[in-house]
Amino acid sequence: MTMRARLAGVVAGGALALFTGAVLAATGGTAAAAEDPTMVDLRQSDxxxxxxxxxxxxxxxxxKLDQGADEDIWVFVWxxxxVEELVSLTLNxxxxxxxxxxxTLTESDATPTLDNGTLKVWVSTPAGWTLVDxxxxxxxxxxxxxxxxxxxxxxxxxGPTPTPTPVPTPSEPGEGEGNGNGKGGGNGEDDESEEGGLPVTGIQVGGLAAVGAGLLAAGAVALLAVRRRRGLPAELTEPIEG
Incomplete structure (x- = not known):
């Protein structure tokens, strides 16, 4: 290779190096090496x-304006x-x-959003959960x-409102319930007297009178027969009228 050819190669290589350096400077060096992720913890806990x-x-x-009554919404900010990118997220x-x-919820459960260039994400959980870390x-x-x-x-x-247990309504007196002494309900007009004996009815009085009259008549006949046998005066032998 002639000296001229060698010089041309050196010039071309230098030009390429200058071009590559200019490109790297314009892109902040990201083409040379990617930035490693940074581990960042949540400030709040429990x-x-x-x-x-x-x-x-x-x-x-x-x-999430259409939030359900049974869910909690959590919004996080860096x-x-x-911060250019969220690589991973762990919420316990x-x-x-x-x-x-x-x-545990991860970045796959989160919805990213931006607030004036600031990275934010939000997640939804059932109501009542506690964020530990x-x-x-x-x-x-x-x-x-x-x-x-x-x-x-x-x-x-x-929680669901319990259904109240119905309370039975007490029955009114005299509606077929007993009065406590083994007798049916009512106003007591059919109850028998508890202090005296059985009431005397008209039929029972008439029967006693008939028996008494019969006994008197039988006694008078017997007395008349005895007097006749003994010869008593006639006025004493007349039957006694009842």
Whole structure:
């Protein structure tokens, strides 16, 4: 290779190097090496959606205005405009109130949104869950080094109202119920007297009178027969009229 050819190659290589350097400078060097994700923790812990510090009230989160009564809305923000991308998100919840996280939501459960260039996401959970803690991986670095629960909207769902047990209406007196002494209800007009004997009826009085008259007549006949046998005066032998 001649000296001229060698010089031409050197000039061409230098020109390529200058062009590549200019491109890298214009793109901030991203072509040389990708930025590694930054691990960022959630600032809040052990908080419920109805916490007065965060709760805006059911249906007041603009992220989901059609919020259901049985769901809580949680909105998170990475402060500042330096975070370019959310790589991963882990939110741990306690669903049964025992103080231990038992359910995890991730970035696939979150809906991203932007607020004047600031990265935000929101998630929905059944009403009553407790947010235990959270972590994330992002490209960039948020102000303060943590991401925040910016606000929430607690649901208003309550338990079903129990149906009252009907109370039976007491029966009125005299409607066929007993009066407590084994006799039927009523005004007591048919009850027999409990102090005296049985009442004397007209039939019983007439029977006694007839028996008495018969006994008197039989006695008179017997007396007349005896007197006749003894020879008593006639006026004494006349029958006694009843």
């Amino acid at each position: 908080v419920t959606a109805d916490d007065p510090e965060f709760d805006l009230g059911s249906g007041n989160c603009e992220e 402060p500042g405009n330096a 919840f306690d669903t049964d109130g025992d103080g231990t996280a038992d359910t 959270g972590t994330s991986e992002v490209i960039g670095a948020p102000a303060g080094g943590k991401f925040n629960l910016t606000h929430s909207c607690a649901g208003t769902s309550e």
